[in-house]
Amino acid sequence: MARATMDEQTLIALLLERKEEGFRELMRVYKDDLVNYAYRFIGSYDDAVDVAQETFIRVFRFIDTFQQGARLRTWLYAIARNVAFSILDERKRHGTISMIDTDEEGHEVEYEAPDLTYTPDRSVDSTLIAQQIQQALMRLPPAFREAVVLRDIEGLSYEEIAEVCKTELGTVKSRINRGRAMLQELLRDLYQELFGEQ
């Protein structure tokens, strides 16, 4: 996250007044985080930029609905998440097969048939290791993927993730653990290559 030049309350006040200055500051601080989150979640850099842009447009449109006392960062991630899911839904309508299962706590989790032809964007993931990890991430169910990305890549706390995903804390922890376990399985070969016998 880029360094903010003003405190959050001042920034929110400027946004509520629809001041361009506030809007530019918001984008300067959060644009890279949102693009990175969206890229790791939906796997396409161009779509990720679209997600981030749409997120800021929605912020401008719905800033009046922002609840005082809420965290701006989690609100932004929540909007970006909704936009990203709508892109995934759009893709699903174009022929991807999905299956629904339940997790340990009985919540429905959607599994998509992994796209084995997926290749990461080489302008972002220039190394082979990074490409392998991104490929493995894309093979996780979206609910697990978003939890792992928000926790281990974006560094959000469990509480913040629960707020973003509008779910319970226990569910978040469960999804993170299961997502990590699945990633470990998918990256087993890479582990052995990098760290020897594990």
Added chain:
Amino acid sequence: MMTHEKNNHPDHILNLLRQLPRVTAPANFEEVTLLRRMLKELPRASAPEDFEEQVLRRLKEEHQRRKLPRIRWNSPRTWFAAATAAAVVGAIVYYFVVHFAKSPESTPVPSQPVIPYVVPADTQLEQTIAPVPERKKEPSSIQRRKTEPSTSVTPSKKVSPGVPEHEEE
């Protein structure tokens, strides 16, 4: 002060604290740590240079579009407004229809009795064929004066328009 209090803790509390079960790392702790490190070290995607300008341009475009009133047919509000408008128009039309149907002005005008058109016998036939409205007028006083001196006894004929006179003969 604090150190003095701490030193006065009874030994049995310390013993109890020592007996608390120890939390151990999960079996896959190292693997998870490595995984998290790898994820953390992934290169970060950043926004393009002109990101802000693109967003501001899109916002301006959207603002322009919003100035024009657009009907959103997928909105229930639109359908409600349309239904209300239709009901109001329908009520107005119904009111006027019922109101005028009952008013005396709306009673049908009785048809005028057909008065046979009598053409004087000495009138030119060509003048009688075409039903010209002006001819229904009463003959002018000059015309009457011209016709009166003849004092013809010839009875006037009924000529229906369009029927040539020679056929009767």
